[in-house]
Amino acid sequence: MRAYIIRRLLLGVIILFILSIAVFVMLRIGPGDPAxxxxxxxxxxxxxxxxxxxxxxxxxPYVAQYLKWLGDVVTGDLGVSNFNQQPVIEALRERLPVTxxxxxxxxxxxxxxGISFGxxxxxxxxTIADYVVRVTxxxxxxxxxxxxxxxxxxxxxxxxxxAPPLRSNISFFDDPVGNLRQFVxxxxxxxxxxxxxxxxxxxxxxxEVLRTDYIRTARSKGLREAVVIGRHxxxxxxxxxxxxxxxxxxxxLGGTVIIENIFSLQGIGxxxxxxxxxxxxxxxxxxxxxxxxxxxxxxxxxxxxxxxxDPRIRYS
Amino acid sequence: MATGSAxxxxxxxxxxxxxxxxHWARGLWNVIRQNPLGFIGFMIVFILVLVALLAPFVAxxxxxxxxxxxxxxxxxxxHPFGTDYLGxxxxxxxxxxxxxxxxVAFLAVIGGTAVATVLGIVSGYSGGALDNIxxxxxxxxxxxxxLLLLLLLAQVMGPSMRTVILAVAIGIIAPIxxxxxxxxxxxxxxxxxxxxxxxxxxxxxxxxHHIAPxxxxxxxxxxxxxxxxxILAEASLSFLGLGIPEPNPSWxxxxxxxxxxFPIHLWWAFFPGLAITLTVLGFNLLGDAxxxxxxxxxxxxx
Numbered sequence: 378m379r380a381y382i383i384r385r386l387l388l389g390v391i392i393l394f395i396l397s398i399a400v401f402v403m404l405r406i407g408p409g410d411p412a413x414x415x416x417x418x419x420x421x422x423x424x425x426x427x428x429x430x431x432x433x434x435x436x437x438p439y440v441a442q443y444l445k446w447l448g449d450v451v452t453g454d455l456g457v458s459n460f461n462q463q464p465v466i467e468a469l470r471e472r473l474p475v476t477x478x479x480x481x482x483x484x485x486x487x488x489x490x491g492i493s494f495g496x497x498x499x500x501x502x503x504t505i506a507d508y509v510v511r512v513t514x515x516x517x518x519x520x521x522x523x524x525x526x527x528x529x530x531x532x533x534x535x536x537x538x539x540a541p542p543l544r545s546n547i548s549f550f551d552d553p554v555g556n557l558r559q560f561v562x563x564x565x566x567x568x569x570x571x572x573x574x575x576x577x578x579x580x581x582x583x584x585e586v587l588r589t590d591y592i593r594t595a596r597s598k599g600l601r602e603a604v605v606i607g608r609h610x611x612x613x614x615x616x617x618x619x620x621x622x623x624x625x626x627x628x629x630l631g632g633t634v635i636i637e638n639i640f641s642l643q644g645i646g647x648x649x650x651x652x653x654x655x656x657x658x659x660x661x662x663x664x665x666x667x668x669x670x671x672x673x674x675x676x677x678x679x680x681x682x683x684x685x686x687d688p689r690i691r692y693s
Numbered sequence: 694m695a696t697g698s699a700x701x702x703x704x705x706x707x708x709x710x711x712x713x714x715x716h717w718a719r720g721l722w723n724v725i726r727q728n729p730l731g732f733i734g735f736m737i738v739f740i741l742v743l744v745a746l747l748a749p750f751v752a753x754x755x756x757x758x759x760x761x762x763x764x765x766x767x768x769x770x771x772h773p774f775g776t777d778y779l780g781x782x783x784x785x786x787x788x789x790x791x792x793x794x795x796x797v798a799f800l801a802v803i804g805g806t807a808v809a810t811v812l813g814i815v816s817g818y819s820g821g822a823l824d825n826i827x828x829x830x831x832x833x834x835x836x837x838x839x840l841l842l843l844l845l846l847a848q849v850m851g852p853s854m855r856t857v858i859l860a861v862a863i864g865i866i867a868p869i870x871x872x873x874x875x876x877x878x879x880x881x882x883x884x885x886x887x888x889x890x891x892x893x894x895x896x897x898x899x900x901x902h903h904i905a906p907x908x909x910x911x912x913x914x915x916x917x918x919x920x921x922x923x924i925l926a927e928a929s930l931s932f933l934g935l936g937i938p939e940p941n942p943s944w945x946x947x948x949x950x951x952x953x954x955f956p957i958h959l960w961w962a963f964f965p966g967l968a969i970t971l972t973v974l975g976f977n978l979l980g981d982a983x984x985x986x987x988x989x990x991x992x993x994x995x
Contacts, residue, residue, distance in 0.1 A: 388832070391829060392829065392832045392833045392836050395829060395830065396833050396837060399833065400845065403845060403846070403849045404849065406849060407849030407850070407851075408849075408851055512730070515730075515977050515978060515981070516970075516974065518977055519921065519970050519971075519977050520969075520970045520973075521925055521928050521929065521932075521945075521948075521969050521970065521973075523929060523932045523945070523948060523949075524948055524962070524966030527948055527951070527952050527962050527966070528959075528962065528963070528966070530952070531951070531952065531959045531962055532959065534959075535959040627835075627836075627837075627838050627839075628838065628839065630838045630841070631838030631839055631840030631841050632840065634840055634844065634933065635840070635929060635932065635933065638933070639952070649844070650844065650933065653844060653845065653848050654848070661845075665837065665841075665845075668837065668838065668841065669833075669836050669837050672836045672837065672838070673836050676836070
């Protein structure tokens with residue numbers, strides 16, 4: 378097990394190395410000049426722009442630029458935004474709690490709704506309830522979350538002229554109710570597709586397990602159906618579900634770009650989009666590496682938990 | 694087998710052909726009866742393709758005709774989907790949007806799966822260093838949220854239809870390469886491959902004559918479901934302003950404009966979003982049904 382984890386961590390370092398080069402090269406071949414944001418729109422003279430190029434190190438050879446950035450990142454310095462001179466570390470400290478809370482609430486909804494309706498669908502297979510759940514799940518996978526989010530905001534505005542107050546982030550510890558009112562609607566929208574996926578997965582996994590011999594044994598022992606499903610079947614069928622829940626994390630991080638944008642939450646997804654459009658090279662590079670690291674670590678945790686949940690699996 | 698049945702058909706009399714046709718029709722009816730949702734999906738996709746092909750002829754107005762009506766009208770007989778902030782007819786824009794959406798999705802999915810299939814087969818069959826390189830690149834792409842990757846690619850290449858097609862295709866390549874590689878790996882050790890090799894077949898011949906056909910069913914199912922994913926990806930990119938540029942009628946852009954151009958107009962956002970939902974739903978239902986029909990082993994999974 379330890380050898381496995383060490384190998385996976387080494388692999389993670391390789392992945393992040395490729396990612397860092399890829400994003401660096403992509404930003405350099407694309408259009409746009411990061412010095413422009415610093416230089417200002419109107420008062421920017423060619424001399425001023427050139428001075429900023431020199432100051433930001435954009436005239437250095439690409440290899441030197443890359444190595445300097447990578448050296449800084451490895452020593453914990455994620456760089457400074459060109460746009461407002463804010464250190465990336467500081468921006469992350471402000472924005473990480475927002476995105477984290479959004480994703481955690483979303484995962485909670487996804488788990489509860491997805492698994493419970495998946496179980497209902499499997500247990501009452503081929504009944505009206507099953508069909509309703511399945512059709513709802515396909516719909517949930519088909520509907521674009523930005524449209525639902527837009528409707529959630531526009532319908533009250535159109536009907537009653539109601540718009541939720543635009544406020545900066547409310548801390549959960551200062552005002553739990555206000556905080557939840559701010560985070561629950563976006564989390565529900567963000568979790569639509571994920572919970573639909575979990576619902577379908579739970580259903581098929583549970584159906585598969587219910588066909589096995591040990592379930593027939595449990596039933597023939599005369600156990601109540603609730604015990605058969607709750608204590609025997611569900612545990613095994615949740616193994617793939619837990620894996621997929623972990624893997625949803627990356628997709629949800631992507632979805633936060635849209636949801637944070639629509640619900641004006643100052644999180645990491647929105648930061649990524651903002652810095653990308655202002656060509657804030659250093660921030661985008663560091664942010665990419667940061668997000669990549671999080672996803673790699675989560676994937677590793679998922680794989681380890683897989684072995685823990687299912688003792689039949691052993692990694693060599 | 695194929696030639697055998699062809700000769701068989703030639704030899705049958707007209708009456709038998711007619712009976713076979715009735716039989717075929719009954720078979721089709723059975724398929725529809727067993728997959729009512731799949732049939733609905735098929736009809737949705739069929740109608741959408743028709744709309745996409747005929748949009749210039751059936752749409753009542755041109756996409757940029759701002760004299761079509763007053764700005765921000767609700768649904769009416771003259772404008773069933775209302776009008777946008779310039780007074781352009783939304784029904785016409787949604788119809789033309791079908792063209793853009795389906796073109797992007799089809800080109801991206803066909804291109805993406807083709808590249809991914811070749812990469813996956815080569816990677817799985819060759820093994821060794823080449824396999825390692827391809828898989829590490831795939832790992833890297835997968836380790837980054839797909840929407841963020843799309844945004845990055847769109848930003849680098851500048852907003853255009855070509856950009857969106859390329860970006861969505863690249864997003865598709867990595868995960869599908871992984872799937873195809875898995876299949877190719879398991880096929881490699883099958884006896885029929887060994888037999889072909891013993892007969893002296895070259896590696897490319899084994900790859901594309903023997904292994905590829907076994908992956909085709911999987912590819913068709915995957916591609917249908919991917920079309921829905923691609924449509925959502927294009928719409929999301931356009932919604933965030935990095936997709937198809939105006940005045941092209943992208944559904945995602947229209948939903949976004951309805952939200953940001955004050956005063957807001959609910960109907961303007963409603964119909965393009967509904968169009969996205971229906972389109973993706975059509976492909977999802979069709980893909981689920983195809984999976985049940987073509988590959989019964991997968992029935993009920995995912």
